[in-house]
Amino acid sequence: MIRPADEIDFSLIRVRGTEVNYYIVCPRKLWFFSHGIEMERTSDRVALGRLLHEESYPRAHNREIMIDNLLRIDFNESTGTIHEIKLSRSFERAHVYQLLYYIYYLKNKGAERLTGVINYPKSKRVQRIDLTPENEAELERILAGVREIKSSQKCPPAKYTRKCRKCSYEELCWR
Template sequence: MEKGIGGTLIWYYTICPRQVWLLAHNVLPDQADHNIQVGRLIDQWSYPQQRHRGINLDNTVVIDVITGEGVVAEVKKSSASLDAARLQLAYYLYYLKHNKGVTTKGVLLVPEERRRYPLELTPEVESQLEEVLREVESLRSQDKPVPARRIHYCKKCAYAGVCWG
């Protein structure tokens, strides 16, 4: 597995490949951005009954919650970017399997919507993830980011100031 590819890069890749290069090269998003702050609050305030929260593995993977059943849970503020969230969670399961020898299941939790989406690391999901890992590695090793391209997500992207001034 490529070193240093965190779950956030997987998430960003699915939303906008330009973000991968920006984050990988320490161009940090605007921390005062409303969406980042809301996400942080939901992360802090949701599921306080769970004892295992915010688990940092090798400074690569930060797992939001591990439930009492040993299921890896990722908390999101909405279901809007479900594909990105699924891949991010799949990466955590993949990392645990290939780096820690732990095979388990995952679940996406969206407390604001009272929704949960179970996820298993099937061979198909692993194969899709490995393709994404190769593309993320390729993007971040380039000299410069791919050009900014206006997409729907730009309106709420914390990099909007970097891309569009």
Template structure:
């Protein structure tokens, strides 16, 4: 039987930021414990806006908001900044896709209250294909015997692996 590594929303999030980080995370390479922005959980929850009592779980999916509008279920994610919008969008699409697999058709919205911005995210075949390509690529990255080479990006400054990737830099 073919084993398929389960993909998580966090993997999708990092895939669109840094593929090396995806490998390090999957291989459970310890991040810098001293780093103030360190772990993914903390970073993600800080990047989420006031994540608190309102969050809702469906199966293994946790979202910030859920409401219905004209009979349409709307799943909302609240973010502090739109800086990593592609990651946020694909992560939300991943949740929408998982909900569809449970028979729940929902529309997504990303909310950036500090920027007074809202982005509608809708599941469609094209997005689904993009998501599937990303999931396939994540599994391919996971199978690499060494991590992809580091590439300097703005996220490195905040990354818990900064010392690991750029120690001599």
């Protein structure tokens, strides 16, 4: 259990949102990323995602804020909503838990009742996200998994799945 009494130990929950996302997509991907092996800069898919983020979302009421030099979020103060923009729904569970992590982290800093919205501009889909006792418990399990992979000296073995076709590390694992 992460939370002793009413106090949270931030050293246990301080990870990057991307790390939560990658843990769900593939622990090996998280291991690469958290050990300084980054392929995102050369990935067309990641570049496309960034472009989408910059151009396709109406940000008039949002502002990008940096929390604890760790989390960069798009925040709408008037609605208390954190926004994420994603290219496709292929890794929906990873997107959901990445956003839940932001809400969870801020909740533990005292910001109650925040919600999240994931926009998929290409499919014009909007998904609303709320932190519940159930998904919070699952998130804490995920964070324990993230910590374990990050502290491991050994890279998890490659296992080919259809996720590999869209992964920026595909070349490293399979060519």
